[in-house]
Amino acid sequence: MTQKLDILIFGAHADDAEIGMAGTIVKHTSAGFSVGICDLTAAEMSSNGTVELRKDEANHASKVLGLKMRSNLELPDRGLFVTPENIEKITAEIRKYSPSIVFAPYWEDRHPDHIACSKLVEEAVFNAKLRRYLPDQPPVQVDELYYYFINDLGRVDLMVDVSAYYGKKEEALSCYQSQFAKTHQNAVSTPLTEGYIERVRARDSLLGQRKLIPFAEGFATKKPYTVDVFNSK
Template identity: 30%
Template sequence: MAQLRFKHLFRIFEHIRPFLSYSIAADDSLYDRRILVIAPHQLDEAVGCGGTIIKHAQNGGHAEIVYCTHENPERMKESEAAASLLGSKRNHFLQFAARSLSGNKRFEETLASIIKRVKPNAVFLPFWFDNHKDHTAVSKALIKINKIVKLNFTVYAYGVWSPVMPNAIVDISSVWEQKQSAIECYKSQLASRDYVKIAQGLNSYWAEIKKPGMKYAETFFKLSAQEYIKLGRKIF
């Protein structure tokens, strides 16, 4: 069984490899654009791409966050506080139950409606292989949505539970403290796991890989929506 799993991983890497390079591009092109951030769970947005959202807002960009699931009123208040620190102009609380997104037609229809209304230039979502059922479900939903609405935006896929093999990087050194404050809004989650430490470790690692002396960076797997969907069809 382990051998089969490794074979599957090698096949996945073969599909991803053409989009990767030794020198990861520093990405500043999204800062004057409309972005839509899709967070399967409240907190994903802050850990996965919080610094990039903050920089985008500081540069006059428009950001909206979609929170796909809902667990309790406390976490709702925490996410509202975090979104305010991140600079989101509008928050969409879909309030689906956790672990209910996979194959959920109502979720897919709701997400399609939001995308049509927002008309984003860039969409941030968990990478295909982020290790959670709801995270994978968001990417799979794009395939279904694309049959209804022709998707025309750039995908910035981020990691929360699994590191991303990136082809784009954003220097967030100047806004790390604001990102940390946004993560710290989720006190109910920090009680069980140190998400600040998780984010700090990932962000400092990639910063040093990109440029010695850089303090913090967020990484993404960046493709056009159509390329991202085509990749997903090959893999799944």
């Protein structure tokens, strides 16, 4: 029987979730939450690295993060279109692990695959609860769907203090040497190889400054929050 997850995070490529929320992941796994990542593609169109190397890097990063599982749906890189077939595969993954909370990339980003992943996951979360959709699989009601930021910081509705876990975030990102460093003579210069990790660090530091904390990761939601009373404490 598949273990139920507290949190399931979707990314178009291995390293997406680490860029956006590795600190939050480690904060939760360290507290005993069961967390998993599903990468939609094998990133076969990446300018640097190979599919095999990216898989090894993701496995190493998963150990740093303390994940319960990591899967890859092997959908086509640069072919993440909102089709019934792709929605069905993601819905099946949600039903397999029955997470309480799902994360997806923010709906605006410079990379079209990140935008497509965001939309696909939103569609799948909705379909997962429909008992007449794929009726051979039990329906799953996801409590919350949150969006994390990769390349572009958008509207931040909430943020998590990850100061105590930021070293682990940098360790997880450093697992992806093929993406963030020019590791061989044929490496191609991309936005990721030109000080990208340093810019992520600066972004997370600047966001934390809003609440006078060293590092924070931001998230967006499309659902309003319910409060009993407004309290500044």
